[in-house]
Amino acid sequence: MTDYRSRYERWLASDAVDEATKAELRAIAEDEKEIEDRFYKDxxxxxxxxxxxxxxxxxxxxxxxxxxxxxxxxxxxxxxxxxxxxxxxxxxxxxxxxxxxxxxxxxxxxxxxxxxxxxxxxxxxxxxxxxxxxxxxxxxxxxxxxxxxxxxxxxxxxxxxxxxxxxxxxxxxxxxxxxxxxxxxxxxxxxxxxxxxxxxxxxxGEELDGQYIDVVKSQLLDPEMVRAHAADLTVVYTPLHGTGNRLVRRALAECGFTNVHVVPEQEEPDGDFPTVPYPNPEDVRAFGPAIALGEQVGADILIATDPDADRVGIMVKTDTGYQHFTGNMTGVLLSSYILEARKKTGHLPADGFLVKTIVTTEMIRALTDAYGVELKEVLTGFKYIGQQILEAEKAGRGTYLFGFEESFGYLSGTYARDKDAVSASLLICEMAAVYKAKNQTLLDALHELYETYGYYRETLVSFTFEGIEGIAKMNSLMDELRKHPQASYGGLKVLECKDYADGLDGLPPSNVLRFTLENNSWFCARPSGTEPKIKFYFGVKGESQAGAEAAVKRLQDDVTKTIK
The missing domain is CATH 3.40.120.10 (Alpha-D-Glucose-1,6-Bisphosphate, subunit A, domain 3)
Incomplete structure (x- = not known):
């Protein structure tokens, strides 16, 4: 009898297991594969x-x-x-x-x-x-x-x-x-x-809500501009059946963003997430109902928060419809807005720093260099960004300004130590309102940054591996990349391969490989810590928007072909 079978039978025999659970387990008694998957490990x-x-x-x-x-x-x-x-x-x-x-x-x-x-x-x-x-x-x-x-x-x-x-x-x-x-x-x-x-x-509950909203509102960078122009911004918001609805709307309303339309079919909490294939603002399909409402009300911006409201995604109105922004695009825009606003008001500290993860856009490096602030780089996972805040506090030097990761997570301020879609939604609306007052959209602002710092493009591809066999396949794939890397990918020569498995650059050990390529390009392979998949991140810099998009596609296609 295999170990997973003995575990299964222990659950059925235990007085500690309720009858409903036992009935569920009896229903799979003839499905050996299902029993194995449920019990082969903890x-x-x-x-x-x-x-x-x-x-x-x-x-x-x-x-x-x-x-x-x-x-x-x-x-x-x-x-x-x-x-x-x-x-x-x-x-x-x-x-x-x-x-x-x-x-x-x-x-x-x-x-x-x-x-x-x-x-x-x-x-x-x-x-x-x-x-x-x-x-x-x-x-x-x-x-x-x-x-x-x-x-x-x-x-x-x-x-x-x-x-x-x-x-x-x-x-x-x-x-x-x-x-x-x-x-x-x-x-x-x-x-x-x-x-x-x-x-x-x-x-x-309620008392904590009030204190939390107060610190969220304190993150505004230009309260006067917000007071003058918040009502001019038309926003469509969706909580994607999650937790963001009440507090995102409260923060916006208390700061004067009164022209906010909530997607009605996605407003109420619902664990089935019936209107989306995947409740993730990284997936443009999640914005379907928001786009329809946005077109109806003439929204300048669409905002979606994930079920636990720590990630936020946006779409911006253009002449041809709404454009979905990647986490890198939004992160660069927020970083630029924060740095410029602080510089204008004389509140850009000499010891200021931003934090990004190793799979986040390199464009942020060009931006921080231009403003003369430090950029700290950490492993994937927002806890490592929070750790940088704590280390600065302990050392008594270094002022945290902003941190973000490509997966739609942002934090301004030190009141929390995890990504915050409530605060980020408010800052995004502030930024959009300020640019609208200048007759600019966030897309216009992003293109200005590209013209200044270069055309950066990033993308992400995931390979899913379910069950016991999946774990073996993921391990084999990472071993192959470690032991037999190519000399070039996507026509770009490999300049360096960093293996973080034993710790590197002062970072904790992590099963991550990062390939630095010529022409400011790179890609990274990382098994997910929360899902049975390996994620491949790609980044390039081009001379033009079209050139960068073509380069990132070549790189992605070549690496994907190699993996398959």
Missing amino acids: LEFGTGGLRGILDAGTNRMNVYTVRRATQGLANYLLMKDPQAKEKGVAIAYDSRHQSDVFALETAAVFNGNGIKAYVFESLRPTPELSFAVRTLGCKGGIVITASHNPSKYNGYKAYWEDGCQVPPPMDEEIIQEVEKVDLFDGVRVMPRREAEEAGLFVSI
Whole structure:
């Protein structure tokens, strides 16, 4: 009998497993492949937490795997800080299926270990969780979300006391604690009523919302211009059935953006995400209903936030319709706007710095060089950007100005330590209103930057590998790239190959390869930390828009052909 079979049968035999779960498992009794996939391993508590398909099984998201992860994290908190019980943790959740259930289960385990839990009364954006951890002085935090994944997924992100997702080596230490916990016998829980009576379960919400919105509004760079021109900007907004609706609209309204139209069929939270194939603003298909509404009301800009409202995407009105901006395009625009606004008002500090990830556009380097500010580069994952803020604070030097990653994540300010689509939506609208007052669109502003710094183009291709065989294929593919790289790709000579597996450039070890090519071009291979796929990132610089687009396509096609 294989190990996955013994695990399956243990679930069926255990008194700790509820009858509904057992019925679900009995229904797959004749599907050996399904049993194998659900039980061949434990759902890994990775560097950011859990993420998986919603089902019964050790390799799935369910109340049992959530409890086990929480028990391991509780053990770690208590081991690290005797005051963790009183400091407590903050817990938030999004609109996905069972998010509210998992949030309460998480609180029950923390409470069972004597740790106070501050639980949001209803769904909230991920960045507000980061803010709450810092504001309440918690030892850590949890948000139940699978971000922009399809509806069959849910997840569990773990945060530390600075409001940042747990960094290395702490993440590995937590993983070790989780692995020590027996799924059924090693978990302590406390019923909610008992926890409330003991002062261990505390409901939070409206007061934190007000404090959070106040700091979001404080990120405005030109309040006078906003007051004068906010109402002139026509905005279509969609929360994509997620958590952003109430707070994005509140932030915009309180800053004078009154001409905001919300996509009605995507306004209400819905874990099925029925109007989109993929609830991700990186995917232009998610904007379908927003485009229709935008054309109807003559919107200048369309804005979409992902289900947990930490990522934001935009489309901008042009003479031929609406153009979808990549995360790199929006990030460069925001960086330029922030730097120029600070320079004009005399608030560009000599020790100012921006942060980008190693797979984010190189155009930002030309921009920071022009303004004389430092650019710091980190691994993929916003926690590494948050870590740079913390290190600057500890060192007592360095002023954080802005950080972003190509995957539509942006943060202005240090009130939170994760990407914030609420704040970014407000800054994008400020920027759009200021440019509109000059009779310019954001596309006009972007082309001015291209003319100044060069025509940069980036793209991303993903290869998905499901199941046990998929893991082997991903490992084999990365090994092949490591051991047998080509001399050139897309007609561009390889100048350098960086392997971050053992740590490089002062960064933690990571399974990432980055190829630097001639003509300011590059590509990067990185297995996803949250999905069964390898992502390939490509970047080029051209003499013209058409030249850059042709060059990035040649590079992408050549690497893709090699992989296939």
